[in-house]
Amino acid sequence: MKFFHIADVHLGAEPDKGYGWSADRSREIWESFRYAVQQAGREHAGLFLVAGDLFHRQPLAGELKEVNALFASIPDTKVVLIAGNHDYIKGKPMKERIQWAPNVFWLENEEMEVVEFADLGVRVYGFSYHSREIREPRYEQLRPKDNVCKNILLAHGGDEKHVPISRDTFLGTKFDYVALGHIHKPQILEKDRAVYAGSLEPLDKNETGPHGYMKGELTSQGTSITFVPCARREYKRIKIQVKEQTTQFSLEDTLEKAIQERGVQHLYCVTLEGNRAFGTEFLPDRLYPLGNVREIQDNTRLAYSVDTLKEKYKGSILETYIRLLEEEDTEEWKKALGYGVEALLESGEEMP
Ligand SMILES: [Mn+2]
Numbered sequence: 086m087k088f089f090h091i092a093d094v095h096l097g098a099e100p101d102k103g104y105g106w107s108a109d110r111s112r113e114i115w116e117s118f119r120y121a122v123q124q125a126g127r128e129h130a131g132l133f134l135v136a137g138d139l140f141h142r143q144p145l146a147g148e149l150k151e152v153n154a155l156f157a158s159i160p161d162t163k164v165v166l167i168a169g170n171h172d173y174i175k176g177k178p179m180k181e182r183i184q185w186a187p188n189v190f191w192l193e194n195e196e197m198e199v200v201e202f203a204d205l206g207v208r209v210y211g212f213s214y215h216s217r218e219i220r221e222p223r224y225e226q227l228r229p230k231d232n233v234c235k236n237i238l239l240a241h242g243g244d245e246k247h248v249p250i251s252r253d254t255f256l257g258t259k260f261d262y263v264a265l266g267h268i269h270k271p272q273i274l275e276k277d278r279a280v281y282a283g284s285l286e287p288l289d290k291n292e293t294g295p296h297g298y299m300k301g302e303l304t305s306q307g308t309s310i311t312f313v314p315c316a317r318r319e320y321k322r323i324k325i326q327v328k329e330q331t332t333q334f335s336l337e338d339t340l341e342k343a344i345q346e347r348g349v350q351h352l353y354c355v356t357l358e359g360n361r362a363f364g365t366e367f368l369p370d371r372l373y374p375l376g377n378v379r380e381i382q383d384n385t386r387l388a389y390s391v392d393t394l395k396e397k398y399k400g401s402i403l404e405t406y407i408r409l410l411e412e413e414d415t416e417e418w419k420k421a422l423g424y425g426v427e428a429l430l431e432s433g434e435e436m437p
Contacts, residue, residue, distance in 0.1 A: 086205050086235070089125040089162075090299040090310075092136035092266030093284040094118050095171065096148060100288050106352065106377050113317045114286045119155055120315060121285060121298050126159035128300075131205045133162050136266030136282060137169025137214070137241030144172060149183050157186035163202055165190045165209045169241040169266055173214035192239060197227075201234070207303065210260075211239030222249045228259045235303050241266040243281075255279035262301060262308045271296065277308045286316045290354050290379050293320045320352045320379070327359040327367075329388045336367055337375060344376035354380040360388035363430075387427050394426065403429045 096118060100110040125133045133156075140148065156164045166189070168174050179191045190200045192211040201208045210229065219242065229236035238260045242248030247267055255263050255275050263279035269292050271283030282299045284292060296316035302309050323343050327336065336357075344353060353376055357367060369381045391407055398404050406429060410422040 086131040086207060086303045087128060088132035088134060088237075088262075088301045088303065089121065089128075089130050090134045090136065090262075090264040090280070090282050090301060091118075091121055091285055092241075092264070092282040093138045093169070093269055093288075094135075094286075095138055095141040095284065095288055096152070097144070098141035098288055100286075101290075101352070101379060104377075104379065110286070110318075115151075117286050117315060117317060118152075122155045122159060124315075125162050130162050130300075131202075132207065132209070132237075133159070133164045134209070134237070134239055134264045135164065135166040136239050136264045137167050138171045138266060139166060139169075140172035142171060143175055146183065149179075153183060153185055153189065156189050160186070160188050163188050163190060163205070165192065165200060165211070165239060167192050167211040167239045167241060167266075168213035170214050170217050170219075170247050173216055175215070199230075205235075207235045207237060209237045209239060214241065218246045219248045220246055222251075222254070224248055224250055224254050232259070235261045237261060238263045239266075240264065243267050250274075261303055262310075264299070269296075270294070271299075271312055273310075277301075277310050280310055287318070287320050287352075290320050290352070293322060295319060318351050318377075320354065321347055323347070323353055323355045325355065325357050325359075327357055327361050327385050329360060329362040331359075331361060332365065333368060333371065337371060340372055340378075341375045344378075349376055352377045352379050354378075354382070356382045357385050359385055361385045363387055363389055386423060387430065389426065391422075 094114060096114060098114060099107050101107045174193050179193045192198050192200065193213045195212060195215045197210055197212045199208050199210050224240055227238065240263055243250040255278065258275065258278055265279060265281040268281045269284040269288060272281040274280065280299055283296055285296060285298060287296050295314035297312060297314040300311050300313050325339055340355060355372065355378060367383060372378060372381055395404050395407055406425055410418055410425065
């Protein structure tokens with residue numbers, strides 16, 4: 086039996102709000118979700134598992150309708166969902182909010198419940214969040230009723246405030262598969278057994294690398310899982326090493342080329358490192374428009390020679406400062422010397 090496992094879609098999220106591509110990202114999250122559903126249909130998956138946080142916040146009636154219509158378009162695939170900490174069950178139960186398609190199964194109780202699909206020979210276990218936090222480690226020591234059929238656990242959490250999970254929680258688990266959500270980076274806790282699908286699309290700048298869904302197969306030999314990347318874009322980091330001869334224009338050329346090589350559709354966090362020439366200040370405002378630049382971190386230091394500075398600023402605070410800190414030859418003092426010199430030069434306090 087083939088199954089799909091997705092998590093943390095966060096429909097309704099607006100990543101990088103205030104940036105030019107934010108509205109596109111909101112739409113792309115929906116598109117990726119539609120793609121994953123359609124793909125499950127095309128590949129005749131028996132199950133489509135949603136491990137929580139399908140919605141970024143309490144879903145609107147229109148959003149539920151949209152999601153339900155997509156699920157209804159794959160009637161031969163059973164869709165099983167739990168609610169996570171973002172879309173926790175509040176007020177009216179899911180089952181009463183709209184008329185769900187017959188292939189949609191919400192495990193929306195606060196306590197563990199089970200849905201059994203005799204035709205697939207599978208049971209799916211899970212419970213939903215009814216609040217933003219669950220601090221009890223509720224997945225410890227969980228085991229299926231019996232192993233006369235395959236058993237899958239849908240789970241959401243893993244940090245201190247969201248059902249803590251340790252290294253041992255799913256070690257040697259009796260479940261045939263634990264479909265996890267909440268951690269946005271795809272991650273394997275137990276090979277082919279306990280896996281975080283990761284967010285379908287990356288949602289913020291820390292979610293670097295590929296994103297997508299897990300595709301699995303349950304056979305009499307066991308479970309096998311493959312990660313299928315499908316996100317429209319990735320967050321990527323670019324490190325640029327500047328030198329004394331680097332100018333604003335040459336830096337712009339370097340960044341533009343780096344973005345072209347990696348793909349202009351992606352989203353970039355840029356770090357500048359190395360030593361810039363005395364008198365050179367890089368202008369971030371001219372770097373942002375060179376691509377989808379999310380962040381620029383300028384960690385460059387001023388290139389200078391202590392002797393030249395002492396000579397040039399003879400009789401100034403700067404010279405006194407250098408002489409004072411030069412006496413010690415430890416790493417800390419050298420660092421302090423560097424920071425101090427830069428601060429004095431930038432403040433203009435170096436003048437005699
Ligand atoms: Mn979550």
